[in-house]
Amino acid sequence: MMSVLVFFAALPTVWVLIMSFREQSVIFEPFWESPLAVTFDNYLGITRSEFPRALLNSFICAGASTLLAMIVGVPAGFALAKSRLSGKFYASWTLLLLRMAPPVGFVIPLFLLYVNAGLIDSYFGLITAYMTLTLPLIVWSMWNSFAQVPDELVEAAIMDGASLGKAFLLVALPAARPGAVAAAILGFLIVWNDFFYALIITRSTTVTAPVAVMNFISYDSVDWGSIAVASIALTLPILPLMVMANRYIVQSLSGAVKG
Amino acid sequence: MTAKSTKQVSATADLERGYRNMVLPAVLAVGIFAIVPLAGMLALSVSDYHLLRGTNWEFGFKNFVRLVSDKRLMGSVYAMAVLSFFGVTAQVLIGAAIAVGLSKIVGRWRLGRVLFLLPYAVPHVAVALIWLSLFTPTLSPINAFFDLFGVTVPSFLTTQNGALFAIVLADTWTNFPFAMLIILAALQGISPDLEEAAALDGATRIQTFFYVTLPLLIPAFLLVTLFRFIDSLKHFPMIFVMTKGGPGRSTQATNYYGYIQTFQNSNVAYGAAIAVTLFIVAAIISFYVAKLNQRVTS
Numbered sequence: 001m002m003s004v005l006v007f008f009a010a011l012p013t014v015w016v017l018i019m020s021f022r023e024q025s026v027i028f029e030p031f032w033e034s035p036l037a038v039t040f041d042n043y044l045g046i047t048r049s050e051f052p053r054a055l056l057n058s059f060i061c062a063g064a065s066t067l068l069a070m071i072v073g074v075p076a077g078f079a080l081a082k083s084r085l086s087g088k089f090y091a092s093w094t095l096l097l098l099r100m101a102p103p104v105g106f107v108i109p110l111f112l113l114y115v116n117a118g119l120i121d122s123y124f125g126l127i128t129a130y131m132t133l134t135l136p137l138i139v140w141s142m143w144n145s146f147a148q149v150p151d152e153l154v155e156a157a158i159m160d161g162a163s164l165g166k167a168f169l170l171v172a173l174p175a176a177r178p179g180a181v182a183a184a185i186l187g188f189l190i191v192w193n194d195f196f197y198a199l200i201i202t203r204s205t206t207v208t209a210p211v212a213v214m215n216f217i218s219y220d221s222v223d224w225g226s227i228a229v230a231s232i233a234l235t236l237p238i239l240p241l242m243v244m245a246n247r248y249i250v251q252s253l254s255g256a257v258k259g
Numbered sequence: 260m261t262a263k264s265t266k267q268v269s270a271t272a273d274l275e276r277g278y279r280n281m282v283l284p285a286v287l288a289v290g291i292f293a294i295v296p297l298a299g300m301l302a303l304s305v306s307d308y309h310l311l312r313g314t315n316w317e318f319g320f321k322n323f324v325r326l327v328s329d330k331r332l333m334g335s336v337y338a339m340a341v342l343s344f345f346g347v348t349a350q351v352l353i354g355a356a357i358a359v360g361l362s363k364i365v366g367r368w369r370l371g372r373v374l375f376l377l378p379y380a381v382p383h384v385a386v387a388l389i390w391l392s393l394f395t396p397t398l399s400p401i402n403a404f405f406d407l408f409g410v411t412v413p414s415f416l417t418t419q420n421g422a423l424f425a426i427v428l429a430d431t432w433t434n435f436p437f438a439m440l441i442i443l444a445a446l447q448g449i450s451p452d453l454e455e456a457a458a459l460d461g462a463t464r465i466q467t468f469f470y471v472t473l474p475l476l477i478p479a480f481l482l483v484t485l486f487r488f489i490d491s492l493k494h495f496p497m498i499f500v501m502t503k504g505g506p507g508r509s510t511q512a513t514n515y516y517g518y519i520q521t522f523q524n525s526n527v528a529y530g531a532a533i534a535v536t537l538f539i540v541a542a543i544i545s546f547y548v549a550k551l552n553q554r555v556t557s
Contacts, residue, residue: 008432009378012386012393030404075285083275094289097545098289099489100541110299158274227388231389235380246376249437249440
């Protein structure tokens with residue numbers, strides 16, 4: 001039973017590795033018939049294509065929209081967890097709704113807006129659009145993280161004369177640091193993964209890696225070797241983040257949300 | 260009222276004002292980045308906007324009237340339901356099986372965890388492309404392997420149910436680790452004393468699992484099912500890459516159908532109406548999740 005599951009989990013991974021080292025001329029032969037037709041050409045080919053540029057775009061967009069969302073979202077998460085503000089239920093409903101809403105609903109109006117404002121294929125436009133993904137996620141998971149910081153800790157700091165800002169920066173934030181790291185990682189991952197937004201609102205300059213992979217598929221042929229290498233290149237940078245964050249994915253879900 | 264308590268009241272008021280100022284930027288940002296597009300979606304859904312023809316500024320509910328009798332929409336809901344039901348079920352079952360398996364192996368566990376976590380780290384476009392290659396008969400090692408024994412594996416992507424199955428499989432491969440993580444955490448949270456006590460009372464291992472362990476896992480199962488279900492309503496990259504909604508329209512799930520109407524048929528207003536409908540469904544589900552969450556945390 002377990003070995004079937006291991007096979008299921010491992011087969012596509014092993015297959016991509018094999019495909020990435022196969023010579024183009026033998027890629028449609030079973031690999032056991034020409035096991036020595038091994039090459040680095042697919043890897044070298046990728047470095048000469050537009051793909052590295054697209055990877056850089058992915059880094060820029062994921063990094064920038066996560067950073068902006070953290071600056072705005074972390075204090076908000078703290079306030080939502082610790083204050084007695086009214087309307088918290090509506091805040092949590094809105095955050096969840098934004099996370100669940102069909103992407104096509106955001107993308108249609110953004111597309112029309114961007115066409116008219118000349119923001120199609122601009123970094124500003126893309127990073128702004130990604131805020132619709134990162135901000136609700138980061139506010140929500142920071143809300144959960146700060147909820148796990150004991151209220152007494154913050155109250156004691158304020159009793160001792162610290163301002164709210166100081167209590168937040170010097171007491172609550174250090175206590176919630178693992179949660180903040182996890183929130184940033186989750187924000188980065190969700191943008192790194194995105195295909196739909198980039199497909200609609202980028203053209204060539206700001207095209208991100210998930211959309212750029214599709215360039216290896218042309219009308220009459222598919223460059224499978226390059227696709228394999230590109231898939232590996234898309235996964236490797238975020239694999240350590242995923243291994244680091246997996247424990248926190250569970251934790252930030254304890255309130256009930258997935259990154 | 261003494262001077263001291265007045266001072267305290269004003270201090271609390273200051274504090275609440277401070278909290279409000281911390282939330283304000285986020286409220287504004289959500290307003291600008293999210294609510295504005297959503298308002299645009301609502302406005303478009305009752306308009307007659309067409310990507311090529313523009314608009315005559317006629318507003319009304321005719322898009323929604325059309326939705327009710329749209330057979331393609333019904334077809335898209337069916338495709339979405341099939342993808343959601345089978346995908347989520349498979350992910351939860353496989354995730355649970357691996358979580359139970361992993362929790363028994365303590366020693367080599369870290370490496371095993373990474374092996375099973377890997378599919379979750381692969382971006383969806385890459386997942387779709389990898390499975391597309393595995394489902395391309397001239398390329399796939401699976402087809403080549405069965406050819407050795409003279410068995411021809413059918414071409415899944417050219418039949419309706421086969422194409423749905425292919426997407427479910429790809430979706431399951433990349434998302435079962437999510438179920439695994441949540442269930443594993445829940446398993447680790449169960450005190451071993453409980454299982455020992457059951458064993459002392461003469462329960463077999465199978466009985467212990469079904470009567471002691473499993474009931475304690477139900478909240479985790481609910482959580483996973485809910486969140487995987489929500490995400491499964493947003494299916495896009497796998498359909499776009501693996502089937503383009505085909506063969507015919509058999510894998511055009513609703514989110515994809517909205518995309519087709521908007522960006523291929525240029526019928527923006529109608530696409531927006533489809534999005535609004537999906538949005539209402541999401542609003543209802545998220546309302547109950549928020550209620551549930553409120554009850555859990557307070």
